[in-house]
Amino acid sequence: MDFGGESVLSSELWNKAQSLFAGGVNSPVRAAVKPFPFYTKSAKGAYLVTEDSKRLIDFVLGYGPLILGHAHPRVIEAVKDQLERGWLYGTPSKAEVELASLITKHIPTAQKVRFVNSGTEATMTALRLSRGFTGRSKILKFDGNYHGAHDYVLIDAGSAASEFGVPFSHGIPSEVSSTVLVCPYNDLVCTESVLRREEIAGVIVEPVMGNMGVIPPEKDFLPGLRKLTSEYGAVLIFDEVITGFRLGLGGAQSYFGVKPDLTTLGKIIGGGFPIGAVCGRKDIMDQLTPSGRVFNAGTFNANPISMTAGIATIHELERGEVYRVSEKAARILSEEIDGAIRMDHVVNRVYNFFQFFLGVRDVKNAGDARKAKRDLYVRIHENLLRDGVFIPPSQFEALFTSGAHDEEVVNQSAKVFKKVLEDLT
Numbered sequence: 001m002d003f004g005g006e007s008v009l010s011s012e013l014w015n016k017a018q019s020l021f022a023g024g025v026n027s028p029v030r031a032a033v034k035p036f037p038f039y040t041k042s043a044k045g046a047y048l049v050t051e052d053s054k055r056l057i058d059f060v061l062g063y064g065p066l067i068l069g070h071a072h073p074r075v076i077e078a079v080k081d082q083l084e085r086g087w088l089y090g091t092p093s094k095a096e097v098e099l100a101s102l103i104t105k106h107i108p109t110a111q112k113v114r115f116v117n118s119g120t121e122a123t124m125t126a127l128r129l130s131r132g133f134t135g136r137s138k139i140l141k142f143d144g145n146y147h148g149a150h151d152y153v154l155i156d157a158g159s160a161a162s163e164f165g166v167p168f169s170h171g172i173p174s175e176v177s178s179t180v181l182v183c184p185y186n187d188l189v190c191t192e193s194v195l196r197r198e199e200i201a202g203v204i205v206e207p208v209m210g211n212m213g214v215i216p217p218e219k220d221f222l223p224g225l226r227k228l229t230s231e232y233g234a235v236l237i238f239d240e241v242i243t244g245f246r247l248g249l250g251g252a253q254s255y256f257g258v259k260p261d262l263t264t265l266g267k268i269i270g271g272g273f274p275i276g277a278v279c280g281r282k283d284i285m286d287q288l289t290p291s292g293r294v295f296n297a298g299t300f301n302a303n304p305i306s307m308t309a310g311i312a313t314i315h316e317l318e319r320g321e322v323y324r325v326s327e328k329a330a331r332i333l334s335e336e337i338d339g340a341i342r343m344d345h346v347v348n349r350v351y352n353f354f355q356f357f358l359g360v361r362d363v364k365n366a367g368d369a370r371k372a373k374r375d376l377y378v379r380i381h382e383n384l385l386r387d388g389v390f391i392p393p394s395q396f397e398a399l400f401t402s403g404a405h406d407e408e409v410v411n412q413s414a415k416v417f418k419k420v421l422e423d424l425t
């Protein structure tokens, strides 16, 4: 096997990768692509080009960050300029002040910010902060919500943890898992009974569940969480790693008009480069080191490349056009999909991201999502891929649209969805 030449096929890379990586990949959902993962050579706008020179319309978009589409010229320009000036200083840089100013300008409850390097680190830090701030040790999360890959949240987790049958990861000490309580999503009765019974430090929630497919909050759920957490003295954490800057500049908290105490961000705020952030109430954020005694640090925290890409992305979002185009694309396609499926189903969409579920009529929580016909979803994924459309390989992920999903892209993909869904449902 010689990888020096031009024509390396995905099948050859996959054969080699299986001997190099556990399960052949470096993040599990990538192994769910059937019959085997394709390898991407390049990407532009709404398209990926594989090592097999196949062009695919992309509804995965790096699992959410690429709201401008791939390789947006303004991000390229900004990052190139930063690269010329160095990319890691070990000192603060102007870019971090600029990106944090944009975040505090747009996210209503963001008074202070701490940059980290992934959504995982952001939720880990937010939960530690909630414990440090309240002096309590237990947290409450919701079944099927995915908050990254650290010990405190891999309990009844969605996304790849559910796809691969390990919602409760092995390797987590019972001393840790016993501090994490779980309720069904959209269930305020369970939430209240846990808050009444236990001393809860923080309640962490995806304001729109994007990791069991897409599941919107019911009308009273987020306001109810706000009311109950205030009443019982728990810190309310909105995990906006997906929804931050996707549901508009103010994220889910503006979209639904509910104010959390802390917010975790990631994905879009780094413009496709590694990033995470915790932001929120000043009195809680000030508990972080060095002003407080809740520790957080990172060699790559606020690295100038992610900061610069994030600034360019948010400036582009401020023009408004990306939201208009991405919402229209998601709306039209979810309607087309809804019309093409010939069996019981539901399409859940919130603004510019969505997912369809087959064989069920209503999906309000993870239990409902688990009842959907996942085998059929996978066959649909495979057939769409054959015809040039890449949707998430797992039922427990979301389809995302971007500013690059214009009319031509939408029309082209609508035709493929119609043919495949009419054939298979």
Ligand SMILES: Cc1ncc(COP(=O)(O)O)c(C=O)c1O
Binding pocket: 063, 117, 118, 119, 120, 121, 123, 146, 147, 148, 149, 159, 206, 210, 211, 239, 240, 241, 242, 266, 267, 275, 276
């Ligand atoms: C809501 C949510 N929180 C946290 C994470 C973890 O982010 P990361 O993969 O950057 O660690 C994800 C990742 O998909 C997510 O969707």
